[in-house]
Amino acid sequence: MQVSVIVTIKNESGMVLRLLESLCSQTRPPSEVIVVDGGSSDDTVAQLEGWASSHRLPLRILVESGANISRGRNVAIAAARGTIIASTDAGVRLASDWLEELLRPYADGSGEPDHIVACGFFQPDPSSVFEMAMGATVLPALADVRPERFLPSSRSVAFSKGAWSAVGGYPEWLDYCEDLIFDLRLLARGCDFVFVPKAIAYFRPRSDLRSFFQQYFRYARGDGKADLWRSRHLLRYMTYLALLPGGLWLATAGNPLGAMAVLFGAIAVLWSPYRRLFTATHGLRFSERLRAALLVPVIRVTGDVAKMLGYPAGLFWRWRHRRAIPASRS
Numbered sequence: 001m002q003v004s005v006i007v008t009i010k011n012e013s014g015m016v017l018r019l020l021e022s023l024c025s026q027t028r029p030p031s032e033v034i035v036v037d038g039g040s041s042d043d044t045v046a047q048l049e050g051w052a053s054s055h056r057l058p059l060r061i062l063v064e065s066g067a068n069i070s071r072g073r074n075v076a077i078a079a080a081r082g083t084i085i086a087s088t089d090a091g092v093r094l095a096s097d098w099l100e101e102l103l104r105p106y107a108d109g110s111g112e113p114d115h116i117v118a119c120g121f122f123q124p125d126p127s128s129v130f131e132m133a134m135g136a137t138v139l140p141a142l143a144d145v146r147p148e149r150f151l152p153s154s155r156s157v158a159f160s161k162g163a164w165s166a167v168g169g170y171p172e173w174l175d176y177c178e179d180l181i182f183d184l185r186l187l188a189r190g191c192d193f194v195f196v197p198k199a200i201a202y203f204r205p206r207s208d209l210r211s212f213f214q215q216y217f218r219y220a221r222g223d224g225k226a227d228l229w230r231s232r233h234l235l236r237y238m239t240y241l242a243l244l245p246g247g248l249w250l251a252t253a254g255n256p257l258g259a260m261a262v263l264f265g266a267i268a269v270l271w272s273p274y275r276r277l278f279t280a281t282h283g284l285r286f287s288e289r290l291r292a293a294l295l296v297p298v299i300r301v302t303g304d305v306a307k308m309l310g311y312p313a314g315l316f317w318r319w320r321h322r323r324a325i326p327a328s329r330s
Contacts, residue, residue: 003103004082005030008072009090010038013047016090024057028100031082032058036072039065070170070178073154077164084113085164089155092203093125102158102199113160117183117191120156120199121145126280127204129288133295134205134212136277138303144272147195154179156201163191173325176222209302216306224314233311236304239265270296
């Protein structure tokens with residue numbers, strides 16, 4: 001079985017090398033690795049070329065200046081020789097058995113390759129207390145996942161080249177949330193999504209609030225562009241603009257129901273992050289665990305504010321480009 005691993009990059013100097021090193025150590029080596037650079041202004045391409053000349057990994061480097069992530073992935077897949085495509089991202093480190101695990105659904109003969117999507121998992125790879133708090137706040141643990149409803153990130157997923165072609169590839173009109181739209185297209189085609197929890201891609205969470213805010217603003221803007229998760233975003237607006245102010249007003253007026261509502265709301269929102277954080281920070285000093293705990297609500301509120309600002313920006317973009325987006329694309 002010919003398997004092509006695809007990666008898109010832009011200005012990933014240094015970061016992409018740990019991905020390539022983890023690909024070199026795979027228990028099941030890929031048939032080829034195709035890296036598409038979207039027009040890096042640093043020495044990313046030079047590093048790739050230098051690395052390729054000194055390693056035996058079957059690496060192909062393509063440059064597509066100006067390409068967004070969707071376009072880069074489509075270019076890589078179109079150039080791929082493999083019948084199975086395994087997708088990942090530049091900023092990750094792959095478990096040594098990542099590809100072997102990801103290919104199990106295709107190897108066991110349980111279905112037609114063109115109808116199987118292997119859904120790998122991802123875990124945080126933090127290097128600081130802040131990143132530990134970030135990972136616990138925004139990323140699900142394995143215990144949180146419902147396999148029958150899990151939609152994979154394209155940092156750890158495999159599908160056939162035939163399936164990619166049948167659904168028209170990744171949506172190049174989207175710069176964020178493109179992998180979710182691609183997943184939904186595959187679901188609509190009738191593909192079987194197989195959760196593969198041991199196919200793990202490790203990646204570093206954002207290391208500061210500014211970059212995190214920017215990331216979640218873009219994610220929510222992508223939701224607005226693609227017209228996704230209306231009810232989720234509406235609930236967030238209701239919580240911050242009506243329920244929370246109402247509860248605080250009742251509490252300051254001396255009504256215990258207001259204080260109870262705010263308390264139970266906070267518990268409901270922060271319970272899972274704190275549960276994950278308790279495990280992630282095991283073995284750290286008390287001061288470090290306390291700092292991480294105090295960061296969780298700050299990170300959560302920052303992400304929610306970013307989403308509330310990003311979503312209408314995406315909706316406005318969608319309205320402006322409404323004639324250029326056929327209904328079937330969303």
